[in-house]
Amino acid sequence: MFSTSPSDREKKIFWQEMWRHEFEEAVKHDPVVIVPTGSVEQHGPHSPMDVDVVGPLHIAIKTANQINDFPVIVTPPVWSGFAHYNLGFAGTISLGMDTYRNLVLDICRSIYANGFRRIVLLNGHGGNHAPNATIKHQLSQENIFILTLSWWELVKDEMAKLSSSDGSDVGHGGEWETSVQLYLRSHLIAKDRMVPDRDLTNPFSPKVQEFMGGWGAFAERRRDTEKGSGTMGNPLAASAEKGEAIVQAAAGKLSLLITEYHNLPVREYKEFGSYCP
Numbered sequence: 001m002f003s004t005s006p007s008d009r010e011k012k013i014f015w016q017e018m019w020r021h022e023f024e025e026a027v028k029h030d031p032v033v034i035v036p037t038g039s040v041e042q043h044g045p046h047s048p049m050d051v052d053v054v055g056p057l058h059i060a061i062k063t064a065n066q067i068n069d070f071p072v073i074v075t076p077p078v079w080s081g082f083a084h085y086n087l088g089f090a091g092t093i094s095l096g097m098d099t100y101r102n103l104v105l106d107i108c109r110s111i112y113a114n115g116f117r118r119i120v121l122l123n124g125h126g127g128n129h130a131p132n133a134t135i136k137h138q139l140s141q142e143n144i145f146i147l148t149l150s151w152w153e154l155v156k157d158e159m160a161k162l163s164s165s166d167g168s169d170v171g172h173g174g175e176w177e178t179s180v181q182l183y184l185r186s187h188l189i190a191k192d193r194m195v196p197d198r199d200l201t202n203p204f205s206p207k208v209q210e211f212m213g214g215w216g217a218f219a220e221r222r223r224d225t226e227k228g229s230g231t232m233g234n235p236l237a238a239s240a241e242k243g244e245a246i247v248q249a250a251a252g253k254l255s256l257l258i259t260e261y262h263n264l265p266v267r268e269y270k271e272f273g274s275y276c277p
């Protein structure tokens with residue numbers, strides 16, 4: 001699964017390819033484990049279903065490959081996410097909130113049980129963003145302290161600077177997600193099917209909508225975009241060059257973040273007198 005030939009790489013980075021003795025050696029060096037979280041769901045008429053899986057997976061691979069001072073290991077991506085609002089279009093496979101949360105919680109708990117103390121959930125799907133934060137808070141009471149972020153949070157400035165349409169908004173199958181796919185897998189983007197479309201974020205009451213929040217509000221992709229295409233943003237503005245620039249920038253920022261995380265001591269929360277079960 002997601003293997004590349006050994007000649008492509010100088011070191012192993014995939015959890016699922018490692019041997020037992022390699023795990024035992026890795027845990028001695030304050031390793032960081034990246035778990036990409038994504039979704040299989042519609043991304044407009046021009047995109048494949050796994051846009052949100054492939055983006056964070058490749059950013060994780062690039063990051064792991066550019067850090068040589070300590071082990072960075074990439075697990076198989078979580079391919080299904082909290083994506084009920086995309087079920088109105090063909091191709092979406094969604095998990096319920098509790099299923100998703102429990103799945104990712106158990107993955108993190110297992111990684112921790114293997115001796116790995118530093119875990120990063122690198123997310124590529126907007127619907128997983130809030131659930132991942134909840135997972136982080138839930139794990140903290142189990143003495144497991146993880147980082148959760150969505151890849152576009154790392155590169156807001158770069159997106160704003162490089163964009164010719166969508167600015168720093170990652171959208172949905174728009175300029176940015178389509179650029180990343182054109183860079184990574186251009187054969188899976190149907191250029192003749194692209195539809196620029198617009199998010200109708202505040203169709204009813206801007207005031208109420210503000211406090212419902214993006215993912216707590218009515219969000220059904222068939223009806224909450226102007227043309228009902230399921231796209232948010234402008235895929236016509238996408239290019240492989242922009243995709244490459246943003247993936248490289250995200251991997252660079254993530255490498256810095258992960259290095260800081262690695263350098264920090266792991267704090268033990270559950271010690272006598274500081275914790276009430």
Ligand SMILES: [Zn+2]
Pocket residue numbers: 043051052124125126171172173177
């Ligand atoms: Zn997406």
